[in-house]
Amino acid sequence: MMPDLGKYADVVLASYVVSLGLIVVLVVASVLRSRKAKADLQKIEARLKDGA
Amino acid sequence: MSIWKYANPVTFIRTTDRLLPWLSVAAVLCLATGLIWGFFFTPDDFRQGSTVKIIYLHVPSALMAINIWLMMLVASLVWIVRRHHVSALAARAAAPIGATMTVIALATGALWGQPMWGTWWVWDPRLTSFLILFLFYLGYIALWSAIEDDDTAADLTSILCLVGSVFAILSRYAVNFWNQGLHQGASVMRAGAITGSDTEEKVSNVFFYPMAVSALGFILLFVALVFLRTQTEIRTRRARALLAREQST
Amino acid sequence: MIALLMRDLRLAVRAGGGFGLGLAFFLIVTVLVPFGVGPENELLSKIAPGVLWIGALLACLLSLDRIFALDWEDGSLDLLATAPLPMEGIVSIKALAHWITTGLPLVLAAPALGVLLSLPPTGYLWVVVSLLLGTPALSVIGTFGAALTVSLKRGGLLMSLLVLPLYVPTLIFGAEVARRGAMGLTVETPLLMLAGISFGAIALLPFASAAVLRINLR
Numbered sequence: 001m002m003p004d005l006g007k008y009a010d011v012v013l014a015s016y017v018v019s020l021g022l023i024v025v026l027v028v029a030s031v032l033r034s035r036k037a038k039a040d041l042q043k044i045e046a047r048l049k050d051g052a
Numbered sequence: 053m054s055i056w057k058y059a060n061p062v063t064f065i066r067t068t069d070r071l072l073p074w075l076s077v078a079a080v081l082c083l084a085t086g087l088i089w090g091f092f093f094t095p096d097d098f099r100q101g102s103t104v105k106i107i108y109l110h111v112p113s114a115l116m117a118i119n120i121w122l123m124m125l126v127a128s129l130v131w132i133v134r135r136h137h138v139s140a141l142a143a144r145a146a147a148p149i150g151a152t153m154t155v156i157a158l159a160t161g162a163l164w165g166q167p168m169w170g171t172w173w174v175w176d177p178r179l180t181s182f183l184i185l186f187l188f189y190l191g192y193i194a195l196w197s198a199i200e201d202d203d204t205a206a207d208l209t210s211i212l213c214l215v216g217s218v219f220a221i222l223s224r225y226a227v228n229f230w231n232q233g234l235h236q237g238a239s240v241m242r243a244g245a246i247t248g249s250d251t252e253e254k255v256s257n258v259f260f261y262p263m264a265v266s267a268l269g270f271i272l273l274f275v276a277l278v279f280l281r282t283q284t285e286i287r288t289r290r291a292r293a294l295l296a297r298e299q300s301t
Numbered sequence: 302m303i304a305l306l307m308r309d310l311r312l313a314v315r316a317g318g319g320f321g322l323g324l325a326f327f328l329i330v331t332v333l334v335p336f337g338v339g340p341e342n343e344l345l346s347k348i349a350p351g352v353l354w355i356g357a358l359l360a361c362l363l364s365l366d367r368i369f370a371l372d373w374e375d376g377s378l379d380l381l382a383t384a385p386l387p388m389e390g391i392v393s394i395k396a397l398a399h400w401i402t403t404g405l406p407l408v409l410a411a412p413a414l415g416v417l418l419s420l421p422p423t424g425y426l427w428v429v430v431s432l433l434l435g436t437p438a439l440s441v442i443g444t445f446g447a448a449l450t451v452s453l454k455r456g457g458l459l460m461s462l463l464v465l466p467l468y469v470p471t472l473i474f475g476a477e478v479a480r481r482g483a484m485g486l487t488v489e490t491p492l493l494m495l496a497g498i499s500f501g502a503i504a505l506l507p508f509a510s511a512a513v514l515r516i517n518l519r
Contacts, residue, residue, distance in 0.1 A: 007101070007167075008101050008102045008103045008167050009102065011103060011106075011163045011164070011166060011167055012102050012103060012105050012106060012163075014163055015106045015109060015110075015159065015160040015163040015164065016087075016091070016105075016109065018156070018159045018160070018163070019109045019113065019156045019159070019160055022152050022155060022156055022159075023152070023156070023273070026148070026149065026152045026277070027273075027277065030277055030280050030281050030284070031280070033281075033284050034280050034281070034283060034284045034287075037283075037284045037287040037288045037291070038287060040287070040288070040291050041287045041288075041290055041291045041294075044291050044294050044295060045294070048294060048298065184466055184469055187462075187465070187466040188466050190462060191459075191462045191463040191466060194459055194462055194463075195449065195450075195459065195463060198450075198453055198456070198459050199452070199453070204452075204516055204517065204519065207513075207516040208449055208513060208516060208517070211449075211509055211512060211513055211516075212449060212463065214509070215445065215467070215506070215509050216466070216467070219466070219467045219469070219470060222470040222498065223466075223469045223470050223473075225470075226469065226470040226473040226474055226494070227469075227473065229473070229474075229477070229490070229491070229494070230473045230477060
């Protein structure tokens, strides 16, 4: 399945690993922050509703 | 009905919530198709060997690095002229994505340059302007996070974005003048370096189609991320506003 | 306007105003370079124009946060804002004062430091000319950066991050003029570009700086 990359295998693989790694980090960070923001806002809104 | 109705944060969140799953799926599909097609099912270039496979990451990320800055410029202008908060927040949300894209373009470029030019880095106009672009992203992000008052931060960063754009273009020409480089011209539309086996003045179609799909994937990924991150910014700001109101009563 | 200019100049010259600090910094940077790269005259004369430009640029950067910081702290900036003077005028005067107290001395000191770096004889004229044309741009761009970060407690580092990328075109063309001049080549194109950047920055950036300052004073 793996194509023959010849003598440049390490460079090609490294660039794929680096790029995909960075993208995954960015996506995961964004999703985590989004979840946290959503939860925080819900908590605050629920508390305000109870208090009012 | 105009585009401005999406300037309402609630409408924005509702609409993007509906769009996000579709966008994410489409982004993953396009990225996977483009990259797998490119990685496994394209031939090696007869001069560059398997390193052409880097093109499926390098060109789309470089495209995005520049276009995200343009998007931030437009969003900043919209904020200055029409004072829509969503617009300012979208610019803020986009900046880290742009910085990441610049890093990817630089990293893949360095990895590609090593076997082809025999060096990781040269002070070539294109490489140098990308490095400068990265510095602009850093400054922009740093200014956003340094200022506490949201509206002040939005105003200041949008002016920085305008001034920065002018100077980024100036730098591009200055750098061009300063050193003629190794990097080929924009080879997607012309140039002979990646011609593969055919001799026309263009990236050969074998390489072009998977790259286009991958670029589409990058664009969709960016849109999805901007929607998500803008939502996050809206929610954090609302949470902060609620807390502030609570404390003042 | 002239009163404001004189006031700023007096404040800068007075003890603790930072006048001369930039000069001393410029001197130290140029003295340190031979320690870093070795004492060969040949190498030094080759890099001298660039070193002089970098040194001047850093010395300029060092004194930027003084442009607004003191006036911001003691509230005189608010007074100035309510004065009949337009904000653009205030900003321009501030930049001019910064140039007179920092930029001009650097230009005058550059030939003397050129001797230390064994600058080729043909280079002196062009180093001075390029700095004379370029330092006003550095002052005006720096004023913009200082205005952006004036409300921040420790804005110095952030300001460097914001200002340095903006300095790139000026540095490239300025150093190119000096380098070509030192090598006896024609300097026309970079000289014109440098002049263009300088005059463009002087003409347009005060509007941006004034807008930014108004936002910060809100």
